[in-house]
Amino acid sequence: MKWKRITLFLARYPQLYHVSLCSDSETVLRLGLLSAASVLDSVGASASLRKTLQQSQRKSVIHVSHPVHGALFLNDQLPLPASALVRCLIGITPAQWYEELNRRIFFWLSRSQAERFAAVRKTLLPPKTLFVLNTEKLLRRKAESFDLCAFNSGNAMRKPVPRSVASFQSLAVYPLAERARQRGWKRAAVELSIRRDHLTIRSAVEQIEAL
Numbered sequence: 001m002k003w004k005r006i007t008l009f010l011a012r013y014p015q016l017y018h019v020s021l022c023s024d025s026e027t028v029l030r031l032g033l034l035s036a037a038s039v040l041d042s043v044g045a046s047a048s049l050r051k052t053l054q055q056s057q058r059k060s061v062i063h064v065s066h067p068v069h070g071a072l073f074l075n076d077q078l079p080l081p082a083s084a085l086v087r088c089l090i091g092i093t094p095a096q097w098y099e100e101l102n103r104r105i106f107f108w109l110s111r112s113q114a115e116r117f118a119a120v121r122k123t124l125l126p127p128k129t130l131f132v133l134n135t136e137k138l139l140r141r142k143a144e145s146f147d148l149c150a151f152n153s154g155n156a157m158r159k160p161v162p163r164s165v166a167s168f169q170s171l172a173v174y175p176l177a178e179r180a181r182q183r184g185w186k187r188a189a190v191e192l193s194i195r196r197d198h199l200t201i202r203s204a205v206e207q208i209e210a211l
Contacts, residue, residue: 002172006143009135009171012185015206016107016133016192017114021061021073023127025208029201036074036102038197042066054102055095057081061125073126077101079155088160100165101153104193107133113190118211128211137204139171145196148174148189168193 022028034042040050043064053062053074062074080101082094089097108114111132118128139146147168151161171192180188 002144005174005176006139006171008176009148009174010139012176013109013192014135015111016109016135016138017111018105018107018131018133018201019114019118019211020129020131021075021126022071023129023210024070025129025131027070028129028131029205032198032200032202033105034072035105035197037099039064039072039074041197043072055098057094057098076125077154079157081156084156084160088156088162090162090164092164096165097163100168100195103197104168104195105199106154107192109189109192115211130207130209130211131201131205132207132209133201133204134206135204138201142194144170144172146171146192146194148176149191149193150179150188151190153191153193168195 018033020028020033037050037054040053043066045053045064057080058074058077061076064072064074066072077098080098085094085097092100108117114130118130147170149167149169151163151167153163153167156163174189176188
């Protein structure tokens with residue numbers, strides 16, 4: 001059953017999309033994608049700074065400087081205030097939810113989702129780069145390590161969806177076909193992520209665009 005679910009996902013979503021705040025695509029190709037926690041590791045952030053940036057809402061883009069790789073960025077979390085999270089979290093605290101997200105690397109399932117995400121607060125953020133990735137190549141030999149989520153885990157505004165760590169389900173068990181029958185394909189799943197510090201993407205990149 002698990003391979004049937006993974007095969008369905010590959011067929012339905014042949015491409016994935018990642019929006020990076022780094023305008024230098026070669027840096028991303030060289031380093032791979034890094035979780036927010038990994039970025040802080042790489043610059044030797046202090047324990048107090050790590051706690052602030054990993055376990056509470058970031059209200060602006062954070063720019064950190066790496067001695068070798070130059071500028072690295074952490075996305076803001078404006079749509080994710082703690083006051084909204086407390087109304088929708090199940091069994092965990094806002095600090096634990098922020099920590100969970102900061103240990104993941106995220107992908108959109110459609111170009112329209114990625115472009116909409118990039119367009120938000122366009123004048124306030126640095127230039128962005130869109131990486132279009134071949135799904136099969138990205139997931140090769142590690143498909144079960146990727147998780148699907150039925151909603152935008154980085155947004156808790158308006159009518160926030162109830163959420164917990166269990167909201168992230170492995171591709172091997174996520175009921176994609178069942179959700180598609182109930183809700184339609186656009187609402188069957190919203191994002192893909194992997195709980196990992198670093199992910200190499202060079203071999204999976206099909207297109208790179210400035211946004």
